[in-house]
Amino acid sequence: MAERFLVEAVNDALHVEMERDETVLVMGEDVGRVGGVFRATAGLRDRFGADRCVDTPLAEAGIMGAAVGLCMAGWRPVCELQYDAFSYPALDQLINHVGRYRWRTGGAMDFPLVVRMPYGGGVRAPELHDDSPETYYVHTPGVKVAIPATPADAKGLLTAAIRDPDPVVVLEPKLVYRTARGEVPEGEHVVPLGEARLVREGDDLTIVAYGAMVGVAEGAADRLADRASVEVLDVRTLKPLDEEALLASAAKTGRVVIVQEAPRTAGYGAELAAVLAEKAILDLRGPVIRVTGYDVPYPYWKLEDAYMPSVERVVDAATRLLEF
Amino acid sequence: MIGDGGSVPDGEVDGLGERELLDLYRSLILLRKYDERSLVYHRQGRIGTYAIFWGHEAMQAGAAHALADEDWIFPAYRESAIGLLRGIPVSTVLSWWRGHPAGWWNPADYNVASICVPIGTQVPHAAGFAWGKKLKGEPTVALVFFGDGATSEGSFHEGATFAGVMRAPLVLFCNNNQWAISTPLSAQTAAPTLADKAIGYGMPGVRVDGTDVLAVYEATREAVERARAGDGPTFVEAVTYRAMPHATADDPSPYIDPERVEEAKRNECVGRYEGYLRRLGVLTEAQVDEVKDWALELMREGIQQAEAEPEPDVSLVFEHAYAEPWAALRADLAELRRILGG
Ligand SMILES: Cc1ncc(C[n+]2csc(CCOP(=O)(O)OP(=O)(O)O)c2C)c(N)n1
Ligand SMILES: [Mg+2]
Numbered sequence: 001m002a003e004r005f006l007v008e009a010v011n012d013a014l015h016v017e018m019e020r021d022e023t024v025l026v027m028g029e030d031v032g033r034v035g036g037v038f039r040a041t042a043g044l045r046d047r048f049g050a051d052r053c054v055d056t057p058l059a060e061a062g063i064m065g066a067a068v069g070l071c072m073a074g075w076r077p078v079c080e081l082q083y084d085a086f087s088y089p090a091l092d093q094l095i096n097h098v099g100r101y102r103w104r105t106g107g108a109m110d111f112p113l114v115v116r117m118p119y120g121g122g123v124r125a126p127e128l129h130d131d132s133p134e135t136y137y138v139h140t141p142g143v144k145v146a147i148p149a150t151p152a153d154a155k156g157l158l159t160a161a162i163r164d165p166d167p168v169v170v171l172e173p174k175l176v177y178r179t180a181r182g183e184v185p186e187g188e189h190v191v192p193l194g195e196a197r198l199v200r201e202g203d204d205l206t207i208v209a210y211g212a213m214v215g216v217a218e219g220a221a222d223r224l225a226d227r228a229s230v231e232v233l234d235v236r237t238l239k240p241l242d243e244e245a246l247l248a249s250a251a252k253t254g255r256v257v258i259v260q261e262a263p264r265t266a267g268y269g270a271e272l273a274a275v276l277a278e279k280a281i282l283d284l285r286g287p288v289i290r291v292t293g294y295d296v297p298y299p300y301w302k303l304e305d306a307y308m309p310s311v312e313r314v315v316d317a318a319t320r321l322l323e324f
Numbered sequence: 325m326i327g328d329g330g331s332v333p334d335g336e337v338d339g340l341g342e343r344e345l346l347d348l349y350r351s352l353i354l355l356r357k358y359d360e361r362s363l364v365y366h367r368q369g370r371i372g373t374y375a376i377f378w379g380h381e382a383m384q385a386g387a388a389h390a391l392a393d394e395d396w397i398f399p400a401y402r403e404s405a406i407g408l409l410r411g412i413p414v415s416t417v418l419s420w421w422r423g424h425p426a427g428w429w430n431p432a433d434y435n436v437a438s439i440c441v442p443i444g445t446q447v448p449h450a451a452g453f454a455w456g457k458k459l460k461g462e463p464t465v466a467l468v469f470f471g472d473g474a475t476s477e478g479s480f481h482e483g484a485t486f487a488g489v490m491r492a493p494l495v496l497f498c499n500n501n502q503w504a505i506s507t508p509l510s511a512q513t514a515a516p517t518l519a520d521k522a523i524g525y526g527m528p529g530v531r532v533d534g535t536d537v538l539a540v541y542e543a544t545r546e547a548v549e550r551a552r553a554g555d556g557p558t559f560v561e562a563v564t565y566r567a568m569p570h571a572t573a574d575d576p577s578p579y580i581d582p583e584r585v586e587e588a589k590r591n592e593c594v595g596r597y598e599g600y601l602r603r604l605g606v607l608t609e610a611q612v613d614e615v616k617d618w619a620l621e622l623m624r625e626g627i628q629q630a631e632a633e634p635e636p637d638v639s640l641v642f643e644h645a646y647a648e649p650w651a652a653l654r655a656d657l658a659e660l661r662r663i664l665g666g
């Protein structure tokens with residue numbers, strides 16, 4: 001096994017899968033000549049040619065719509081959208097076609113496309129390079145959604161997404177692209193969609209998180225260590241959700257804090273809380289508490305540390321719950 | 325318009341007297357100094373990621389000078405400092421790049437819309453604005469800046485379509501620097517020129533040398549006159565070659581053509597215009613120094629003011645998204661203050 005940064009693990013997965021399956025085609029803005037603005041696709045154009053690693057015109061609806069047609073022509077497109085907030089022009093195609101076309105053919109046709117994009121804040125960037133748009137994707141019938149927190153999962157989940165017969169959106173936490181570093185299996189490596197990861201075991205309280213917030217959850221667990229034994233659960237696949245893992249942890253600790261970077265209202269944390277309310281209410285010793293971004297536009301970066309869920313905010317929520 | 329000081333003779337532009345020519349020079353120098361100093365400030369860690377516009381000053385100043393004060397400008401990030409030509413303080417624009425809310429301004433104070441980051445999305449805003457002014461019977465014209473890459477976006481297409489159908493008094497000003505980050509124009513469009521696209525929207529399309537500030541001025545002025553006369557929008561394609569990285573975070577060496585970059589640097593727009601004014605005999609050495617010192621001083625004051633801004637209060641996270649933040653948002657703020665304070 002090699003040590004890699006998260007973004008390098010993405011790159012590794014693309015190399016392995018393009019080698020393994022010659023119908024896999026990478027496309028997006030600046031993915032070819034320069035290898036992507038985060039270098040996630042570096043080397044692919046040299047290795048597989050400009051027809052399989054395609055610099056597209058600057059047109060996200062075009063990328064997403066063309067990917068639908070490419071599927072019909074027998075390809076497995078892996079589309080890079082350059083940033084979270086720049087994925088929105090593609091929503092029309094995603095919602096109206098990507099998520100519905102299989103259904104519209106009575107299941108006769110697969111649309112095995114992947115959309116991957118860097119997402120999330122904390123990177124001191126100008127406006128609109130910081131969004132956490134996962135809810136829009138999770139809310140779209142017909143697409144699956146995964147978010148890795150570690151390099152190994154970045155490789156394994158992307159590989160699973162590429163091989164999946166359904167459209168999968170993979171959001172990559174750009175904040176930890178080049179800080180999350182870890183062992184990544186060589187060659188083919190699959191992390192099945194729909195399985196959460198137990199980051200650490202504990203008895204008193206569960207913190208549920210995904211993406212860059214897993215690190216914040218772990219930081220809070222450390223901070224609480226002298227007072228409580230904290231379990232951390234990384235959801236990894238937002239849809240389909242590993243309900244079993246969530247409910248098992250809730251049953252064990254009886255206390256759940258959910259951390260999400262996106263604005264609060266109707267965010268993914270609300271879905272997790274609803275599942276807990278429906279299926280774990282009698283296991284709970286206190287309210288499910290969400291620590292989230294706020295219901296306002298992501299602020300300019302001088303203020304972003306105040307907006308993003310912090311270790312302090314998670315510890316505060318956990319303390320309230322432990323003392324409930 | 326601007327010759328080469330040798331075999332290609334200089335032309336003349338109607339209506340530009342000595343004063344106007346020197347005003348244009350001041351604007352070019354102000355933008356150039358803003359850009360050069362910003363790069364320094366970035367390297368010094370005093371501003372964040374910054375979109376360099378070195379070599380684009382002639383397009384920006386030439387177009388802006390062709391407008392009347394009541395006309396509106398809709399900039400992209402590449403024109404982040406265009407507001408300086410309309411009285412927006414240097415410190416405001418620097419604050420924007422410092423990620424500070426002091427970078428906000430009221431568009432109606434300067435007739436300059438906010439800096440637009442998502443590519444092409446400002447085009448329909450400008451079309452709607454121009455149309456709205458026309459509906460009110462006001463003579464206002466709007467000018468929207470966007471890049472060559474932006475012409476591939478749905479928003480550009482829809483905005484241009486609206487402008488054409490509504491015969492909106494709009495100038496669609498395309499900064500064709502031949503690159504969208506690492507994507508060359510040849511991979512962006514199969515059209516022979518971007519100006520060719522205009523025909524599909526039922527508007528005239530003109531193509532000018534984007535390094536010739538007088539040519540830009542002239543083409544834009546004609547487009548503005550047409551708009552004000554009620555003859556609808558015009559697409560102006562100004563051509564240059566991006567001689568600098570896309571932004572401070574970009575390294576163009578894997579994709580750019582170094583010879584073209586050198587050529588673009590040799591032919592850069594501010595020096596070209598300076599040579600023209602000298603040949604014309606309207607610019608003295610003393611004036612050059614005076615204007616450059618003035619611009620540098622503005623930058624010095626601007627960065628000092630921007631850095632003197634107090635750190636923004638966390639309440640600003642919650643303000644301004646709604647006219648009236650409701651109880652839940654106020655409770656969020658109170659909780660955040662408690663946690664940050666404790
Ligand atoms: C909708 C959208 N997609 C992608 C981006 C990321 N991006 C920022 S600048 C840029 C290239 C723009 O090129 P062009 O329109 O030619 O303008 P230039 O930067 O050359 O001035 C891209 C793709 C964005 N800002 N918005
Ligand atoms: Mg460009």
